[in-house]
Amino acid sequence: MARLDLVGIEKRFGGVEVLRDVNLSIADGEFIVLVGPSGCGKSTLLRMIAGLEDISAGEFQIDGQRMNEVPPRDRDIAMVFQSYALYPHMDVARNMGFSMEIRGAEASARASRVAAAARTLGLDKLTARLPRALSGGQRQRVAMGRAIVREPRAFLFDEPLSNLDAALRVEMRLEIARLHQRLKATMVYVTHDQVEALTLADRIVVLNGGIVQQVGTPLDLYQTPANRFVAQFIGSPTMNILGVSRTDSGVRLANGAEIALPGLSGPVAELGIRPEHLDLADPATAPLTGTADVVEHLGSDTNVYVQVDGVGPLMVRQHGHVPLRAGDRLGLVLQPGQTHAFTADGRTVRA
């Protein structure tokens, strides 16, 4: 098991800067999830930890030891690839035992470790098959098995579930959560999927344009995003953003309604409110009024796209079934204490 430290890590491809000044301490046994839009450098960061990509500047340490120049094979880290990267010419058992084979482990030790891993993953009947004779989910398990067999100091996952269908994804997500509980190993996991990130992570790292935006527990990111990017990236449906102007006691919306934000200091240009933090109210008294544009009845929830008078479109999510139809007039209130204030350049203004 291991602690991973990234100190001022940078990455350049030729002249292009892909990652800038990444600082991150990953505790022993922690489950860290990297999220961010496509092309923000998640895979690159993961591959630098793995040793597959040079580190342009800064230092990467495992348990306090500098690792920059250590080749992948000597880092004792396992990686599960998005493409699975199973060796097509080796059967499942040999795929899983390949790392031990390379390190010259005894055949009997290898066989028992492979068998144990296969049992854990429900692959015991498939060990003699070639990868091409496996389904997508089975291949995914073999890829995980290959990592488990090694009993490495840390696991890296690069979007391991993105090639699976929705049902299988949920199942494998649980599998990974169980694996983490059982092995208590340090894990770094890259994903596009919010649900995966929020359910698996001890802490989430949000990357954008090669810069770490925020590091925190899922709840931290949801409740106190560091900036507008994180606020909009975490949480689904996406947070509504309204242009506002500053008043003495709070802010004023475009339709003139004033919202008191006690204790707030400094300039505020935008106000964020999550769809689930807007409530329906009587149009006669509510600070915001509008017309329902589209109504989605999901059963457990109702999503309403509202054209708010003098403000613009807002999305509202109500728990349970709400008998609304497109064209209905409605009023909205903001739940107190659930708004997020941002400066013009997108930084969060805290009370």
Add this chain to the structure above:
Amino acid sequence: MAVARRNPLLTLGKYAAILFYLSFALFPLYWLLKISITPDQLIYTEGTALWPTDATLENFGKVIWQTDFLRFFWNSLIVSLAAAAITTVIAAGAGYAFSRFRFPGQKLVIALMLLTQMFPLLMIIAPIYKIVAMLGLLNSLSSLILVYTAFNIPFATFLMQSFFDGIPKDLEDAAMMDGCTRFQALRKVILPLTLPGLGATLGFIFTAAWSEVLFALMLIRSEDSMTFPVGMLTFVSKFSVDWGQMMAAGVLALIPSCLFFIFIQRYLVQGLTSGAVKG
């Protein structure tokens, strides 16, 4: 495509075309075979008939047992196999470097390799002769092996590169994470997957070496180390009327190339052209 489906005239034209290409490709080879099995006494009377009235394998027997062809054949086999094997190994290394690394000087190296494909090889026949003579290697098969190997490396390299390019880089990364050095990853994971590519390259080079004449004529003058083409040309100019035997020898010369061709045939369109446009 949709074309031939509709118009019966076009369909007819299509099958006429198929027939034309088939007979154009096969006829010369058929003729070779035909004359080689025509008995000597019938050659002059039936030389130009489409079909011999009698057939014999006598010519093959004579070629194999009464002439030096067996030795020529053997020499050619050694030269072609050695050149093909060495070229393939060396080109696999170079193709791998092109496929997996970005390194300083890469463009220059590629340009040099392309250059060797463009200039007339005959340009270096004189210098090569002098160098080989200086080294005392005239009439030795090893000089031919060396020359053929070098000639074929550029093409084989581009070919191998296209095969390596077809193998996902993730596999190597996975192998390196699993504890392999880069070379181990190449040997244990990449090469086994490139086996068909290695085979195809081997086949191309073998075929090329098997049919090379001009350098062989220049560098080999003693009967003992003549390759098949050189031996056959000498034979033709010496016994120019022994048609049946000459053609029997020709049929024999065809065998190894055809074997390799059958093997590499299915890689032609996909493999050859994906990486390189050369012949």
Add this chain to the structure above:
Amino acid sequence: MTQVSTAPGATRAHQRFVWSHVIEPYLYLTPALVLIALVMLIPLVVGVSYSFQSIMLLKPGQAEWVALDNYVALWSDTKFWISLENTLVWTFGSLFFQFTLGLGLALLLNTQFPLKRLFQAIVFLPWAVPTFLTALTWAWLFNPVIGPLPHWLAAIGVLPEPFNILGDPDLAIWGPIAANIWFGVPFFAITLLAALQSIPSELYEAAEIDGASAWQSFTKITLPFLAPMIAITVMLRTIWIANFADLIFIMTGGGPANSTQILSTYIFTTAFKKLDFGYASTLAVALLFLLFVYAVVLLALRRRFVRL
């Protein structure tokens, strides 16, 4: 945060960088580079230097620098000019038929019909036949004693009587050209077929829905898509054919009366039979120069007419 260790790490990082970005790739490349340099590039330079020397193996001990004498001789060598003209006939005669027949074959192979795989194997076969054998076979086919071609040609009235065209100065060049066509059609078919197969079939379907005729799809979709591939293939092939001496050397040896002598066979016979390495190298440099000019012109044309 932990402390970043300093200097020694930086040098190690540099070493690792140099290793994996410079040394390691060249380890894989070195054998290839060494062989190419030794057997091709150095002799190439030496060959060019020969063209400024008088080197005749038959008169040893007389190697000397003669400045441009060889080139002056070349200018007034009628055989050189004849060979140049023959080279043009040989190259473009072969190329035209190889290309048209090759394109036809590629289009044919891009359709579906029974036993197509077998057909493909058979029509590609000539490409695998050793060149010397192709040459001999075609020489025999043109021989009236054992070959049918003269009789057929006479029967359809092309020849007044069945004789060997390889012995007729006016017609001889068409013998090797025929052999070259036979041998070269598969190459064009293979390259063009690969290019054809890379054209997305949705394009044809869209054109069909839009009401395009077969001929229109061919000229509006197929040809424009093939154009870049055609340009590059034709250029490489021209150079290759112009350099290709084997067929002619074996079939006619350049005769009769130099009527089939092309530059590359002239180079070879000068080196091989006369052992006059100086003049052979001069001819080779001239050929190289002409091919270079050709390639430059064609590339310039392509940049103008084919948008890539």
